[in-house]
Amino acid sequence: MEKKAFVTREQVEEIVKTYPTPFHIYDEKGIRENAQALKEAFSWNPGYKEFFAVKATPNPFLMKILHEYGCGSDCSSLTELMLADACGIRGEEIMFSSNDTPREDFELAAKLGATINLDDFTHIDYLEKIVGKLPELLSLRYNPGGVFKISNSIMDNPGDAKYGLTHEQLLEGYRIMKEKGVKRFGMHAFLASNTVTNDYYPTLARELFTVAVEIKEKLGISLSFINLSGGIGIPYRPEQEPNDIRVIGEKVHEVYDEVLVPAGLGDVAIYTELGRFMMGPYGMLVTKVIHEKHTHKEYIGCDACAVNLMRPAMYGAYHHITVLGKENAPCDHTYDVTGSLCENNDKFAIDRKLPEIEIGDYLAIHDTGAHGFSMGYNYNGKLKSAELLLKTDGSVELIRRAQTPADYFATFDCFPEYAGLLK
Numbered sequence: 001m002e003k004k005a006f007v008t009r010e011q012v013e014e015i016v017k018t019y020p021t022p023f024h025i026y027d028e029k030g031i032r033e034n035a036q037a038l039k040e041a042f043s044w045n046p047g048y049k050e051f052f053a054v055k056a057t058p059n060p061f062l063m064k065i066l067h068e069y070g071c072g073s074d075c076s077s078l079t080e081l082m083l084a085d086a087c088g089i090r091g092e093e094i095m096f097s098s099n100d101t102p103r104e105d106f107e108l109a110a111k112l113g114a115t116i117n118l119d120d121f122t123h124i125d126y127l128e129k130i131v132g133k134l135p136e137l138l139s140l141r142y143n144p145g146g147v148f149k150i151s152n153s154i155m156d157n158p159g160d161a162k163y164g165l166t167h168e169q170l171l172e173g174y175r176i177m178k179e180k181g182v183k184r185f186g187m188h189a190f191l192a193s194n195t196v197t198n199d200y201y202p203t204l205a206r207e208l209f210t211v212a213v214e215i216k217e218k219l220g221i222s223l224s225f226i227n228l229s230g231g232i233g234i235p236y237r238p239e240q241e242p243n244d245i246r247v248i249g250e251k252v253h254e255v256y257d258e259v260l261v262p263a264g265l266g267d268v269a270i271y272t273e274l275g276r277f278m279m280g281p282y283g284m285l286v287t288k289v290i291h292e293k294h295t296h297k298e299y300i301g302c303d304a305c306a307v308n309l310m311r312p313a314m315y316g317a318y319h320h321i322t323v324l325g326k327e328n329a330p331c332d333h334t335y336d337v338t339g340s341l342c343e344n345n346d347k348f349a350i351d352r353k354l355p356e357i358e359i360g361d362y363l364a365i366h367d368t369g370a371h372g373f374s375m376g377y378n379y380n381g382k383l384k385s386a387e388l389l390l391k392t393d394g395s396v397e398l399i400r401r402a403q404t405p406a407d408y409f410a411t412f413d414c415f416p417e418y419a420g421l422l423k
């Protein structure tokens with residue numbers, strides 16, 4: 001699929017008069033259309049709900065847009081819970097899927113009435129000690145181990161993943177929870193990440209639905225919901241075929257009718273916890289070229305760095321790059337596109353074929369809407385960028401300002417001798 005930037009060079013030249021580069025910009029129209037398509041794809045299931053994985057893009061303006069389409073929040077930490085609360089997303093609109101969970105996180109989750117999804121067998125007792133009595137609704141995260149395959153190809157390696165309970169622990173966990181007075185039960189599993197195939201959810205659903213039937217037969221527990229979690233991917237590369245959420249929804253429906261309905265489990269709600277799929281393609285990192293360097297290779301140096309987008313440095317991830325205003329120029333130059341960190345992995349692209357780039361050009365780095373800004377850090381004292389929203393009417397709104405040096409030094413506020421840094 002051809003990858004097109006959702007802003008033009010002219011638009012960016014206008015935007016930078018108010019908000020200098022680098023910045024992440026999000027496309028409200030794309031976000032809304034996609035959220036609507038997801039909702040429709042699962043409308044066959046009356047209890048269906050998406051819990052947006054807040055860690056992907058923890059911005060209240062974006063969380064509230066998704067909330068209009070019925071999306072709750074999937075939180076995994078204290079501050080993510082605080083953010084959901086501040087957005088008016090509370091109670092069972094919050095899924096709390098955490099791991100290695102600190103006490104105060106469970107306390108706040110329980111106080112907000114979030115649905116708590118336990119990552120470990122020992123957390124049943126841990127939670128009970130913290131909150132006194134287990135909540136009426138509780139979920140367990142399942143990890144079947146081994147490798148996760150679709151047909152014959154290995155998608156991911158749950159056996160190596162730190163998450164979830166084994167099959168045996170899962171059944172024992174539900175039995176104990178029932179004994180301790182839990183009334184409604186959920187099951188969750190996240191077995192493969194960034195899948196670009198319409199078969200991930202249906203394959204996962206079959207595995208989980210089969211276990212749900214077993215739980216009913218062995219323990220007399222009918223699950224209230226099954227959470228297929230995240231993992232629906234996006235085509236980062238132009239040659240990849242995007243997922244078709246309508247097909248995915250329909251295939252999950254078929255498995256539902258085949259496995260759950262005959263077992264008397266026809267009212268199980270299907271939940272999803274998507275992050276990347278909801279936001280990834282609708283964000284871009286816009287950066288300005290400030291240097292060219294000709295040594296053993298051809299380098300393009302820009303004003304963003306891995307602090308603004310960590311995925312290429314961390315995973316060697318591909319992010320498509322458009323040189324704005326040169327969309328139709330031939331890609332007859334080969335560049336490494338770099339940031340300014342003192343780390344040689346601070347490269348947004350290596351040996352990338354691009355049009356001839358000049359100092360002052362703007363680069364749109366695609367698909368940064370999820371796990372982009374949010375993974376940022378402050379290495380080399382680099383500051384996090386602003387986040388902007390391109391609204392449906394074409395106007396641009398600041399939805400998070402850029403960090404300033406004062407933000408970077410803020411945690412020295414207990415030392416009067418450094419007060420001057422805080423201004």
Ligand SMILES: *Cc1c(COP(=O)(O)O)cnc(C)c1O
Pocket residue numbers: 053055056074097098190193194229230231232273274275276277370
């Ligand atoms: C990260 C995460 C998600 C979202 O994953 P995506 O790949 O962004 O869809 C959902 N649930 C949990 C528990 C996660 O950790």
